[in-house]
Amino acid sequence: MTTTRVGRRWAAPLPANRRHAVVAAAAVAVLARALVTTLANAPGGPAVGSGTLGGVPTAAAALAAVGVALTTDEPAVGVGLLFVGVFGLLSLVSAAVALPAAVAVVTGTAAVALTRRESLSSVPALTVGVLLVALTGGLASGVGGAVALRPVASTLALVGVALTPVFAATTGRATLAGGLAGGIVLAVGLAHPFVTGAVTLVGGGVVGTSLPVVAFAAGGAVTTASAATRHREWLLLGSVALLAFAGVPATLDRAVPFALGVAVLTLREVNR
Numbered sequence: 001m002t003t004t005r006v007g008r009r010w011a012a013p014l015p016a017n018r019r020h021a022v023v024a025a026a027a028v029a030v031l032a033r034a035l036v037t038t039l040a041n042a043p044g045g046p047a048v049g050s051g052t053l054g055g056v057p058t059a060a061a062a063l064a065a066v067g068v069a070l071t072t073d074e075p076a077v078g079v080g081l082l083f084v085g086v087f088g089l090l091s092l093v094s095a096a097v098a099l100p101a102a103v104a105v106v107t108g109t110a111a112v113a114l115t116r117r118e119s120l121s122s123v124p125a126l127t128v129g130v131l132l133v134a135l136t137g138g139l140a141s142g143v144g145g146a147v148a149l150r151p152v153a154s155t156l157a158l159v160g161v162a163l164t165p166v167f168a169a170t171t172g173r174a175t176l177a178g179g180l181a182g183g184i185v186l187a188v189g190l191a192h193p194f195v196t197g198a199v200t201l202v203g204g205g206v207v208g209t210s211l212p213v214v215a216f217a218a219g220g221a222v223t224t225a226s227a228a229t230r231h232r233e234w235l236l237l238g239s240v241a242l243l244a245f246a247g248v249p250a251t252l253d254r255a256v257p258f259a260l261g262v263a264v265l266t267l268r269e270v271n272r
Contacts, residue, residue, distance in 0.1 A: 012078075014070045022067035023238040023264055027245075029053070029060035030257045034245040038203040055092045061242070061257035062088030065108075068264065076115040081263060083108030088256035101252055102143040106136050109259040116266050123166045131160035131262045135249045138258075142250030151208025154248045157258070158206070158213050162220035164240050167265060168227035177226045182219025186211060204247035205254055217244070239265040 033053050065085030069078045087104035090097045113128050120128065137153035140146045165178070189196040189211040200206040200214055221244040228237035242261030249255035 012071050012073045014067070016071045019068050019071050019264070019267075020234050020238070022064040023235060023242075023260070026057075026061040026064035026257060026260060027238040027241040029057040030242055030245045033057040034203050034247070038199055055253070058088060058092060058253045058256050061246075061260045062086075062092075065256070065260050065263070068260070068267070072267070074115060077112050077263075077267070080108040080111030080115070083111070084256060084259045084263065088252065088259075091252040091256070098143050098252060102139040102255070105252070105255050105259050106132075106139060109135060109262050112263040113266055120266070123163075127160060127163040127166055128262060128266055130156055130163065131243070131258075131265075134160055135255060135258055135262065138249035139252075139255050143252065150248075150250055153250060154206045154209040155213055157243075157248045158209055158217035161240070161243050162213075162216040164220055164224040164243065164265070165227065167236060167268070168224045168233070169231055170223060170227045171230065174223050174226035174230065178219040178221075178223025181222035182215040185218040186215040189214065205250055206248055207250075233268075235264055235268040239268060 033056075036053060062085045065081045065088065067085075069081035069085065072078045072081070083104040087097070087101040087108075091101040110132060113132055117125060117128075134153050134156035137149045137156065141148070141150040141153055165174075168174070185196075193211070196211070196214075200209075206214065221240055224240045225237055228234070228240065239261045242257045242264070246257040246261065247254045249258040
């Protein structure tokens with residue numbers, strides 16, 4: 001279907017409610033990859049190859065970005081999401097496009113965030129900014145060769161996830177669930193530091209980040225997910241799942257779903 005321009009907007013080819021399905025599919029694929037990777041590397045875990053899913057989660061996130069692009073009537077937002085989706089798919093075809101793809105993913109996500117910045121209140125805008133810097137630093141460290149940025153990117157990514165409750169209508173029950181989750185992660189990490197470090201490295205690509213920050217991120221993600229489920233905010237649930245389970249965006253297979261999570265979080269906050 002051909003889009004038509006109306007002032008500064010375009011008639012979106014697809015209705016906005018189609019976002020839910022594509023974002024949910026991408027989130028499930030990314031969650032599955034995180035679980036398979038963690039189990040495959042756990043001591044005494046099942047004999048499951050960590051590469052079992054291959055590029056499926058990345059492809060699902062890239063296609064979801066294209067799908068969400070077709071539901072927006074803002075050209076800059078649509079083009080930004082298409083950058084993420086198209087270059088995310090190209091990165092699966094050839095490693096030669098890794099650097100251009102990394103630039104495109106960052107640029108596309110930034111386009112969405114900057115286009116909607118005036119519609120965001122201060123704290124959500126700050127959170128989106130933290131996530132965007134984490135995305136930029138992560139890809140600079142993993143694809144651009146600036147390896148010294150990896151610990152900073154890891155910490156910022158986790159802090160961004162920890163701050164996602166600012167997007168949710170949190171309740172006492174959701175906050176309690178998040179607090180318990182964070183406490184459990186902290187207690188397990190103190191009791192089994194090497195296992196915890198291995199799980200966060202393999203499952204989330206976390207490097208050089210302290211245990212309290214990891215626990216803070218777990219608590220924030222559970223708080224947001226609990227509140228989103230309670231209020232049936234499925235886009236919020238999908239976006240926090242993408243951010244939490246994509247891990248540190250130091251590689252394109254992690255950065256594409258992370259970028260989708262940032263974009264959907266921004267769009268959902270403005271449109272609600």
